[in-house]
Amino acid sequence: xxxxxxxxxxxxxxxxxxxxxxxxxxxxxxKPIFEGxxxxxxxxxxxxxxxMFMIYNDHITSFFFDHYSAFSLGVDDHYAPADEGGGxxxxxxxxxxxxxxxxxxxxxxxxxxxxxxxxGKPLDHxxxxxxxxxxxxxxxxxxxxxxxxxxVLQLPIPSAKRCYKxxxxxxxxxxxxPEDLRVAVVATGGLSHQVHGxxxxxxxxxxxxxxxxxxxxxxxxxxxxxxxxxVELGGMEGAEVIMWLIMRGALSDKVRRVHLNTYAPSVxxxxxxxxxxxxDAPEAAETQAYRDHMMYELVGAEKLxxxxxxxxxxxxxxxxxxxxxxxxxxxxxxxxxLTDFVAxxxxxxxxxxxxxxxxxxxxxxxxxxxxxxFVLEKMAAVVGVSNPEIYAAFRGETLDEFLATRKVxxxxxxxxxxxxxxxxxx
Ligand code: FE2
Numbered sequence: 559x560x561x562x563x564x565x566x567x568x569x570x571x572x573x574x575x576x577x578x579x580x581x582x583x584x585x586x587x588x589k590p591i592f593e594g595x596x597x598x599x600x601x602x603x604x605x606x607x608x609x610m611f612m613i614y615n616d617h618i619t620s621f622f623f624d625h626y627s628a629f630s631l632g633v634d635d636h637y638a639p640a641d642e643g644g645g646x647x648x649x650x651x652x653x654x655x656x657x658x659x660x661x662x663x664x665x666x667x668x669x670x671x672x673x674x675x676x677x678g679k680p681l682d683h684x685x686x687x688x689x690x691x692x693x694x695x696x697x698x699x700x701x702x703x704x705x706x707x708x709x710v711l712q713l714p715i716p717s718a719k720r721c722y723k724x725x726x727x728x729x730x731x732x733x734x735x736p737e738d739l740r741v742a743v744v745a746t747g748g749l750s751h752q753v754h755g756x757x758x759x760x761x762x763x764x765x766x767x768x769x770x771x772x773x774x775x776x777x778x779x780x781x782x783x784x785x786x787x788x789v790e791l792g793g794m795e796g797a798e799v800i801m802w803l804i805m806r807g808a809l810s811d812k813v814r815r816v817h818l819n820t821y822a823p824s825v826x827x828x829x830x831x832x833x834x835x836x837x838d839a840p841e842a843a844e845t846q847a848y849r850d851h852m853m854y855e856l857v858g859a860e861k862l863x864x865x866x867x868x869x870x871x872x873x874x875x876x877x878x879x880x881x882x883x884x885x886x887x888x889x890x891x892x893x894x895x896l897t898d899f900v901a902x903x904x905x906x907x908x909x910x911x912x913x914x915x916x917x918x919x920x921x922x923x924x925x926x927x928x929x930x931x932f933v934l935e936k937m938a939a940v941v942g943v944s945n946p947e948i949y950a951a952f953r954g955e956t957l958d959e960f961l962a963t964r965k966v967x968x969x970x971x972x973x974x975x976x977x978x979x980x981x982x983x984x
Contacts, residue, residue: 562729566744569746569749607740609702611743613746615801629724630709631666631674632676637680664853675873708798725806729810747802749766780803809835812836876927882903886939944970944981
């Protein structure tokens with residue numbers, strides 16, 4: 559059974575990654591940053607942590623305002639470093655624990671948190687600054703991560719109270735995962751800082767110290783605060799410390815602080831803190847009841863003949879082919895799909911099997927494998943096939959046989975423009 563061994567709080571300022579990449583360990587101005595993270599890294603090693611659950615916010619690198627969400631759980635099996643403007647950092651990709659992420663995703667949704675899920679997205683300094691400090695001269699940290707991206711940059715954002723509640727669910731989620739894993743919940747961000755406007759450069763070390771005391775001893779007092787309170791005390795961007803309440807909610811009431819370091823050399827107070835969890839493991843019956851609750855919505859659906867629920871597991875296993883077909887919404891990709899398929903498929907590293915499934919229009923085989931119907935209808939529109947023809951193929955019928963089962967024998971497609979007129983005449 560997975561156990562939460564402790565919680566880590568760490569600022570995620572780009573200063574941290576910069577210090578590491580430019581090897582400033584022996585420079586007195588930068589040394590305290592390394593000293594704080596050295597202690598965190600030693601604790602992670604000493605406690606044999608297998609997975610770090612990384613709570614962070616992206617800085618409009620991989621998550622833009624075209625679709626901004628509150629709680630986005632990474633369900634991928636690897637995460638590349640992001641390019642934030644000057645090229646990606648020279649750090650190894652992080653390994654994702656996809657099975658734990660899927661389990662946590664199911665659990666949080668069952669607890670009525672409306673999660674979003676991501677894969678194929680690189681990580682920016684919000685996650686990578688502290689994560690890269692877990693490696694040493696022998697290489698990057700050898701464990702795996704589950705990242706949770708919290709959208710704190712475009713208002714409205716979740717409240718401190720909502721974050722704390724999510725943390726409580728996260729504890730049940732992790733501790734009901736059947737594999738023996740030692741997990742640390744890592745909150746990143748803060749402490750006080752503001753990077754925009756005339757108030758840029760705002761730092762409040764007194765508040766930072768009080769925040770660090772409260773998160774350990776009386777998190778409920780922080781939970782009562784409004785976003786505006788955090789902004790006043792710790793700066794607009796410093797209000798991202800509400801993410802620390804997810805970590806604190808995931809720990810038991812009683813924790814032991816085994817490390818604390820703060821250092822405010824410039825525009826933010828760079829902090830590292832480690833809490834060991836003193837709570838008991840849940841009872842077996844309690845864990846089973848929680849797993850049943852998690853599966854309540856879906857159990858039985860897998861027994862329905864001819865039905866293939868599109869789960870996170872299937873989505874991850876088929877991301878490459880779904881992504882390739884989804885791109886048919888882009889005119890250039892669509893044109894090359896029709897005229898230059900072999901080269902295009904090679905560019906997207908489709909396997910021979912994936913290429914054959916598409917080329918031979920093996921509609922039902924693609925569904926059985928985990929290709930989404932909603933990319934197949936795009937492909938159908940591109941190759942001039944109507945939706946009812948796909949339904950007929952799924953059922954092993956001719957189009958006429960399928961249409962004979964409908965009240966009105968109509969055909970249609972998601973095609974637009976000239977294509978819809980062509981399909982209508984066909
Ligand atoms: Fe941040």
